[in-house]
Amino acid sequence: MSVIRALLLSIGAIVSGCSGNQSALAPNGAPAIHVEHLIIWIIAVCTVVWILVMVSLGVALWRKRRVETQGRTTERRLAMTVSAAVTATVAIVAAMTIASFYTTRSIGVPGKAALTITVRAQQWWWQVIYASSDGAPGFQTANEIHIPVGEDVRLELESADVIHSFWVPSLAGKQDLVPGRANSLLLRAEKPGVYRGQCAEFCGLQHSHMAVMVVAEAQVDYASWVAAQRADAIAPADPAVASGQSAFMAKPCAACHTIRGTSANGTTGPDLTHVGSRQTIAAGLLETTRGSLAAWIVDPQTLKPGNNMPMVPLTSIELRNISAYMESLK
């Protein structure tokens, strides 16, 4: 079985370099690992079945034919063989059904998880809501979920508009976010790392650019990340950044985005309180740098055609300052 995995991985690797961190075959969380075992096992069994059928086909086609007594005995022998093959089929599919059933049970959503996070999908980004806990306030972020390593994390999946599907293959199978329904998913990462995922249900124009990063980190790192995210946005010290902030508040930006600690409290777009701390912007579209922020702000519609952020006319100074401000929101 590991042969098959190696084979699949290497076919992938030969043609494309590496198998990446968004792969069902590179699992790193218990649910994904269980499923990977099942995948490998089922593929192996099916490969054997296919080879057997092909060998029989080959022999049937090209076997030497004697001047035959096409008698009843041949017919009966063949009928017996067919029945045997059908019986084998029944046994194999029964085994696969049972195996699936037990795998499903082993990855079911548990009643209690160390942490519960609400993920609200929107066209075309992920709103991530950490509820308040132990008296500490909650906070929001976007397109990036941090989780502690080695813990069961429960995601409450909601949708603000159409159906999306949350899928981080290295950690767990996918689950749809359906308007009007409450779904949930169990995530778990065994090793620290950044796991990429992507919306898997067609959701309109920018379904292609709706990635999500799951950052799994050790308990301490996670705790300090949470503390940082809870804090309000840092007041700008640099004058350029400060004028970026006032431009942001004066322009329509503030009507759509929230920056905690400022007057910006729009809810149409992602919470930007700590946008500079996120690895990517616009749902995995670009790495977060001052340049990419500027590129995004000056013309979001060229970079991600059809997304819900309009182009806001800015002077080049305003643009420079706003980008600096965004970058400073660590």
Place this chain on the structure above:
Amino acid sequence: MTHADGGGSKDASLENAELQTRLASIWSTPSGLWGVLSTVDHKIIGRRYITTAFVFLALGGVLSLLMRLQLAQPEARFIGPDRYNQIFTMHGSNMMFLFAVPVMQAMAVYLVPLMVGTRNIAFPRLNAFSYWIYLAGGLLLWIAFVVDAGPDVGWFAYVPLSGPQYTAGKRADIWAQMITFTEVSALAIAVEIVVTVFKQRAPGMSLDRIPLFVWSMLVTSFLVILAMPAIMIASTSLILDRLVGTHFFNPAEGGDVLLWQHLFWFFGHPEVYIIFLPAVGMVSTIVATFTGRPVLGYMAMVMALIATGILAFGLWVHHMFVAGLPRLGESFFTASSMAIAVPAGLQVFCWLATIWAGRPVFKTPFLFVIGFMVIFVIGGLTGVMVASVPFDTQVHDTYFVVAHFHYVLVGGAVFPLLGAIYYWFPKLTGRLMSETLGRWVFGLIFVGFNLTFFPMHILGLQGMPRRIYTYQPEMPWSGLNMFISLSAIILAAGFILFFVDAIRSARSGPIATANPWGASTLEWAAPSPPPSYNFARLPVVGSLEPLSTGSSVLPVAAGLRIDRRELLVTSVAEAIPEAREASVGNSIWPLWAALATTVTLIWSIFSPWAIVWGSIPVAVSLIGWFWPKGVPEDES
């Protein structure tokens, strides 16, 4: 009332030549435009249907090449997201609703009456109507696409994306109404096939002597009858939600988003067997002919067809494994989906045994059957894989599923279909296709297909979702995608060569005899191509293989009238003659009815009142259709 002029108008006393002229004069279609528009000959309509469906295949193939062009490289900018979404929606909807289902039914429209030994299909005018409605639906979809109003919500148009809030304009309505057109035409053919098979079989063709292809079409027709109402209701509800503000799919007002998915897949899963079962019938036919012996296990094959048909209605949830339904319920659908491997396997094993026991002749149709075996079994096995809930949570909506369904659709249905075209081409046109080109066509398509679609399994496992118009360079998918796109060129070359061969052979291929392959089913008893009345005298059937009983004499029945279109009605089980029955003549009314229906349906995208006003011309044309014209066919 009964006609008293006994012998003179009956065929019994006539010489063959005389009989054939008399029959031709009452059955044939007048030449010229009028004949084209008013014919009810199942062969003319069947050929027309097949040709149109293949045009849609070519168009859908061109769309797939556009997608492959866009996907060859990361962040390519040939096609924007808006157009890409239209393209894959068009590709899927076109291939399923305008190509695959209609082409299978079209083959049946042409072949079933010949294979059961009758002179025309049951309800010939409905048949004509069905074609016009189908054509109208296809034109509606494609014209909308050309003017940039093509649907862009995927071939299963999930709400709420396709609902009133998220798809403005008329794109989703056009999709929904195209469904109405194609379903009306599919239902019409299903009814015709059921009645033709039940009541118009040649005397002596009892249930256990029905050719397997006919059995497969009978089961398929029942699937159509029981499955299509679900999609009709679904698409009507969608249009109502969008047009008059009903709330079927609106969770805020008590509606439900998953209701759509249940309705769609309650139809959608049987739909794939509606495509696949006829192909199975074609495989059985070709296997029998090119191994020179009947398919082993006739009863088992029939039972497998029926079992697949019944099971098909218990699988739909396997398309919704990640929608959040209760896990235990889902496991039931894993079991039922896996169970379908049993009848599928049974058929595969029976064909293998037949080949084993027979003497295979490697002509082009048989090559396509071999290709079918290789590819379909892979597709079926990946089907079994995705039937497992945990497995599917990783590959659902990825290229793994895209690979699965192309393996079963192209390998399981298009390969047998191409084989069937090579096989029945002489019966369709009177000429043979080229054996040399046929080998090239097979080779190119077989190699091109596997190179194009096999890597998609890997892409899926590597996390590439479907329905994305582009992907980012940092994802490890670009190499395989480029490879796939290049391979698609080989595949396209194979299809183009097929079209070239078909068009050339139809004009100038070698003339075929009545039975060029030495086959044993009844259609080969008629000349190639058959005359308008199919059989001068109706054959009488005494075995499963009426043409291979060793004798060169065909038992026939006499006594049908020749002053009106007359055919024979037989009993359902034993095919004992019950009555001679008139078969209607040519009529322009089906065309009028189709036009009136088309105007009504398209108008109803814009206003609900269209149904009220449109029903008047529809009713008028239907009355014109059924009102007796005083011709012999109308009187008893």
Place this chain on the structure above:
Amino acid sequence: MKEDTVLDLTELPEHGLGTASLSWWGTLAFMLIEGTGFALSIVIYLYLMSLAPRWPLDAAAPDLLAGTTLTAVLLASLVPNALVARWAHNQDLRKVRFGLIIMSLLGIIPLILRVFEFPAMHIKWDQNAYGSIVWVMLGFHTTHILTDLVETLVLTCLMFSRHGNNGRRFGDVSDNAMYWNFVVATWLPMYACLYWVPRL
């Protein structure tokens, strides 16, 4: 291939009746299609009900009068309908003409009653999903009454025309009668569902 005549069909009737008629089977097939449609609409109704916190959604249970009267009329119409079918079988032109006139009237009365059924639901189609499914079910069934009525009217005209006295027409009359039975039969579960399920 040489032909050898082994069967003589001369003595067969020139038109089949009942199960020997193609249109009988065709009607049956269409009934199967539409019956599936009716069944699905009931399934949708029950499905929406199973999701709703209360049922009917934001509406009082429907008033019984119009619907129950209509049900009674439909049931009563089965008797003359059976008679028409019998007369058609006996090819009794005079009685069939009379029966068709009665059946035309019995097709019109339910339509009039139906007009009162829609308001008796106390909900509009665009208020919520309950309203949507209720209106669609009623509308769907109404189109069946309507199409059968049109067919009956056309047949009535035919029977009074020179084409009337003909075995084929009598076959059409009995197929039409069979279809009316279907229209009545499908209404009964719809009636139970629309009027009584909300009262459970």
